[in-house]
Amino acid sequence: MxxxxxxxxxxxxxxxxxxxxxxxxxxxxxxxxxxxxxxxxxxxxxxxxxxxxxxxxxxxxxxxxxxxxxxxxxxxxxxxxxxxxxxxxxxxxxxxxxxxxxxxxxxxxxxxxxxxxxxxxxxxxxxxILQLRLHPSIIALRDRVQAATGDKKYEVDLTYITSRGHWYLQSWKGDLKKSGGIATNIGVHFFDMLHFIFGDLQDNIVHHSSETKAAGYLEYANARVRWFLSVDIEDVPQAHREQGNRTFRSITVNGEEIEFSGGFTDLHVRSYEAILKGEGFGLEENRTAITTVSAIRNATPLGRQGDYHPFLDYHLAGQ
The missing domain is CATH 3.40.50.720 (NAD(P)-binding Rossmann-like Domain)
Incomplete structure (x- = not known):
């Protein structure tokens, strides 16, 4: 013990x-x-x-x-x-x-x-704790990508909205210097997941960045990724809000939805089991994701131009 x-x-x-x-x-x-x-x-x-x-x-x-x-x-x-x-x-x-x-x-x-x-x-x-690397659906997708032949890149859309109340921006999480901003606070494990599945990061473009939402484009060795992150309840699609949902999570690969909403309950336990066996994820495994969010934090957003996430057309209309 x-x-x-x-x-x-x-x-x-x-x-x-x-x-x-x-x-x-x-x-x-x-x-x-x-x-x-x-x-x-x-x-x-x-x-x-x-x-x-x-x-x-x-x-x-x-x-x-x-x-x-x-x-x-x-x-x-x-x-x-x-x-x-x-x-x-x-x-x-x-x-x-x-x-x-x-x-x-x-x-x-x-x-x-x-x-x-x-x-x-x-x-x-x-x-x-890089628990998404232990999720069965994520591991299965990574295995599929690595087994694929050819040099065509996957087209990926990542959308993650986890709405928060007014307390959020009044807490340390709303302080850029303390939390690192939206992309760091709620997105870093997704960016690690993308690197884990699709390989080395090749390009990082930011289209929008604010206190409550951020969006951009990432290109990896095996994928082109449009991403959108938010803590604003107004960004949850209306149909989901009407059902009482305050969160929305979607990852599509070549138009196919990747289902991984389940299987989260024991990932911390599995992480601890691996660590205690000397098989945990160390410092270097984090470098790509931390470099990604640091660059996002310091980038100048381009606005709605280039290959941006489709949610921006609705959620930033008139801006």
């Missing part, structure tokens, strides 16, 4: 990590979050020590590291706001623990280089 610590225990994604730690037969011994609304811990590890101040958490982790009864933390799971991931991974490695970090790994590709240096210095490893 391995000992885990968790940073960001009050966040949306933290319960999935708690469940994965429990399901894989391990123990959460300490957790940190400045927000003390963490009663969910009782459902998994009620005996875990909890801290709202990093300094006290740091002292506790250090005491465990020096413990002669082998209570030191083996893995530190990081579910904190995006802009803190880099710092918290560094803390984990320097504390003698391996890191397990949620997406996005970091906000800029050069941060990966610094983490590689710290991995080398400490002998500890950064593992990342």
């Amino acid at each position: 391995k000992n885990f610590a968790l940073i960001g225990a009050a966040g949306y994604i933290a319960p999935r990590h708690m469940q994965a730690i429990q399901t894989t037969g391990n123990s959460l011994v300490a957790a940190l979050d400045p927000n003390d609304s963490v009663g969910v811990i009782d459902s998994y590890f009620p005996e875990a020590d909890f801290f709202t101040e990093f300094e006290r958490f740091d002292r506790h982790i250090d005491k465990l590291r020096r413990d002669k009864d082998n209570k030191q933390v083996d893995y530190m799971s990081i579910c904190s706001p995006n802009y803190l991931h880099d710092s918290h991974m560094r803390f984990a490695l320097r504390s003698g623990a391996h890191a397990i970090c949620e997406k996005p790994l970091v906000l800029n590709p050069w941060n990966i280089d610094g983490l590689i240096d710290i991995e080398r210095d400490t002998g500890r490893k950064v593992n990342t």
